[in-house]
Every structure is written in C-alpha cells, then in structure tokens.
Amino acid sequence: MSRAAAITTTLLAAFLATAPPAPATPGISRAPSTSAVTADGFASVNALGQNGTTGGAGGPVVTASTTAQFLDYISRPDPLVVQVSGAITLPTGSSDGMHPVASDKTVVGLGSTARLTGGGLHIGLPVREDVTDPPADAVHNIIIRNLSFDGATDDLINIQMFSHHIWIDHNDFSDGDDGAVDIKRGSDFITVSWNRFHDHDKTLLLGHDDDNAAQDRGRLRVTYHHNYFDASDQRNPRVRFAEPVHVYNNYYRDNSYGVASTMDAGVVLEGNYFHSVNNPARVDFSGALGRLVARDNVLLECNHAIETRGSVIDPRTYYAYTPHRAAEVPTAVPAGAGAGKI
Numbered sequence: 001m002s003r004a005a006a007i008t009t010t011l012l013a014a015f016l017a018t019a020p021p022a023p024a025t026p027g028i029s030r031a032p033s034t035s036a037v038t039a040d041g042f043a044s045v046n047a048l049g050q051n052g053t054t055g056g057a058g059g060p061v062v063t064a065s066t067t068a069q070f071l072d073y074i075s076r077p078d079p080l081v082v083q084v085s086g087a088i089t090l091p092t093g094s095s096d097g098m099h100p101v102a103s104d105k106t107v108v109g110l111g112s113t114a115r116l117t118g119g120g121l122h123i124g125l126p127v128r129e130d131v132t133d134p135p136a137d138a139v140h141n142i143i144i145r146n147l148s149f150d151g152a153t154d155d156l157i158n159i160q161m162f163s164h165h166i167w168i169d170h171n172d173f174s175d176g177d178d179g180a181v182d183i184k185r186g187s188d189f190i191t192v193s194w195n196r197f198h199d200h201d202k203t204l205l206l207g208h209d210d211d212n213a214a215q216d217r218g219r220l221r222v223t224y225h226h227n228y229f230d231a232s233d234q235r236n237p238r239v240r241f242a243e244p245v246h247v248y249n250n251y252y253r254d255n256s257y258g259v260a261s262t263m264d265a266g267v268v269l270e271g272n273y274f275h276s277v278n279n280p281a282r283v284d285f286s287g288a289l290g291r292l293v294a295r296d297n298v299l300l301e302c303n304h305a306i307e308t309r310g311s312v313i314d315p316r317t318y319y320a321y322t323p324h325r326a327a328e329v330p331t332a333v334p335a336g337a338g339a340g341k342i
Contacts, residue, residue, distance in 0.1 A: 041223025043191035055106030055143030090119025109146035112340025120152040124160035184208040196338035197232040207240030251333035261290025266312035273329035
C-alpha cells in the first residue's frame with residue numbers, strides 16, 4: 001500500500017468509526033485518548049428521524065484540492081466523505097463568501113495543513129421566519145473535522161433553519177468578520193468539541209435574536225466541550241432560549257467574558273477552567289435573565305464570580321458522558337484541541 005493510501009485508510013478508520021483505531025501512520029498525528037472518534041454530546045442523540053451523526057459514512061470518499069472541486073462535492077445530494085487537501089480559498093461572489101453544505105456529508109482535512117480561507121460554510125435552508133417547526137428537508141447529518149478556518153467576510157460556520165445533527169470537531173477558527181460558529185433559528189442536536197478559537201471577537205452565538213422564541217424555544221440543544229477559547233474575546237457562547245446547553249471541560253484564557261445565558265436559556269457549566277477572564281459566566285447580560293447551573297469550575301485571576309440562577313435540565317437526561325476534572329483542563333485541552341491533532 002502506498003503512503004497516501006495508508007493515510008487515507010487511517011483517517012477513515014477514525015472519522016467513520018468503522019474499525020478500532022489503527023496504528024499511527026508516519027506524518028499523521030493521532031487524537032489523544034480523550035478525543036472521540038464518533039460524535040458525542042447532543043450530536044449523538046437519536047432524534048428527528050436521525051440516529052446520531054454519521055456524516056457521509058457509507059458514501060464515496062473524494063479528495064478536494066481546488067475550490068471548484070470542494071464546492072462541487074459539498075453541494076452534492078448523496079452521502080459523501082470530502083477530504084480537503086491543502087489550502088482552499090472560498091470566493092466571496094454574490095454569497096458574501098458563505099457556501100452551502102448539503103446533508104449527509106463528512107468534510108475532513110488531511111494532515112495538519114488543510115485550510116478553508118476567505119469564506120465560510122453555511123449549513124441550513126434559506127431563512128423563513130414563518131416556519132416554526134422543523135421542515136422535512138432540513139439540512140442534517142454533517143461532520144466537519146480537522147480544518148483551519150480563517151479570513152471569512154461573514155461567519156466561519158453558520159448553522160440555521162432547523163438544521164440538526166451536526167458535529168464540529170478538532171478545527172481551528174480565527175479572523176472571521178462575524179461569528180466563528182453561529183447556531184440559530186431552531187437548529188438542534190449539535191456538538192462543538194475540541195476546537196481552538198483565537199484572534200476572533202464574536203465567537204459562538206446560540207440563538208440570534210431576543211424576538212425569535214417561536215423558532216428557538218425547546219430547541220438549540222448544543223454541547224460545547226474541550227474547546228480552547230484562546231483569547232477569543234466574547235460569546236463563548238452567548239445563549240438565548242436554549243435548554244439544556246452543556247458547556248463542559250473548556251479552557252478559557254484571556255477573554256472579556258465566557259458564557260452569557262439570557263432569554264430564559266438553561267446552561268449547565270461544568271468542569272471548565274477560566275484563566276484571566278473578566279466575566280466567566282453571566283445570566284444578567286441583555287434581555288431577560290437566563291438560568292445557569294455551575295459545578296466543578298476553576299477560576300484563576302478572574303474579576304467576577306460565576307453568576308448562577310435557577311435550575312436546568314441535566315444533560316444526562318439525553319446522553320452519558322465522563323468529564324475531566326476542571327484542574328486537568330489546562331493540560332488536556334491545549335494539547336488536544338484544534339486542527340492537526342487527530
């Protein structure tokens with residue numbers, strides 16, 4: 001077997017979880033033992049007619065090294081595993097640089113140099129404010145892993161209009177004009193894990209507007225775990241309406257604020273480590289107060305305490321998980337989060 005074929009085989013074993021992890025291939029770093037090889041958190045929950053998040057598993061495997069190839073592959077209607085080789089520039093054009101990803105896709109970088117620059121990925125149907133229940137054709141079942149995103153003229157990733165079962169894992173996000181990963185308009189059953197966010201302002205928006213309860217209430221169930229908020233300034237995440245939102249084992253370093261829970265959202269904040277964060281977590285921010293339950297978090301050189309309020313549905317109602325102790329997070333998360341670390 002050629003070296004290129006060996007790399008492809010090893011990556012597919014990890015990404016599609018069709019076999020136990022293979023021995024490390026020269027030139028490819030493997031995930032730390034604490035990283036998942038299948039979707040976990042809310043992306044693993046069977047709901048809305050979808051059994052967990054499998055992406056393009058079962059479909060052909062293709063490799064994109066040009067813009068034209070990449071945009072063609074991610075728009076196809078059938079299951080597909082799209083491997084990204086090297087740096088691909090996403091054009092702005094008439095779409096403001098946002099490019100749609102169709103259902104049943106795995107988009108995964110090869111090695112440590114796969115990069116999408118200049119634009120972002122859009123997951124979801126066009127906005128319709130009159131739609132208040134998940135449509136039958138909602139975009140679903142997408143995995144995005146091992147990519148660096150930068151330089152978008154809008155969001156780096158935007159998820160909207162009842163999209164569900166999305167797993168965003170082991171990526172690097174920086175230098176977007178708006179959000180890094182924005183989730184809104186009734187989207188549901190999503191996990192954002194083991195990513196590094198840096199050199200970015202408005203990082204994670206969950207629920208876009210105080211007046212959007214009709215689409216958002218009872219949805220927007222998202223797990224954020226083992227992410228490295230590396231001086232990403234704010235919205236890590238900023239939450240409206242959603243319950244439960246599970247924020248656990250993340251490492252916050254040098255941020256203006258970590259989590260904001262508003263508009264009666266319910267957040268479980270667990271096992272996180274906050275270092276030099278002005279406001280680690282807030283329920284009194286803007287709009288109506290949110291709810292937040294905190295357990296086993298560590299604050300170091302922070303200016304304010306964590307604000308708690310009310311009760312929140314426990315994430316174990318939906319899925320099992322085993323968190324790190326908060327004291328382990330400053331070592332485990334920087335070592336494992338980001339692109340090139342699976």
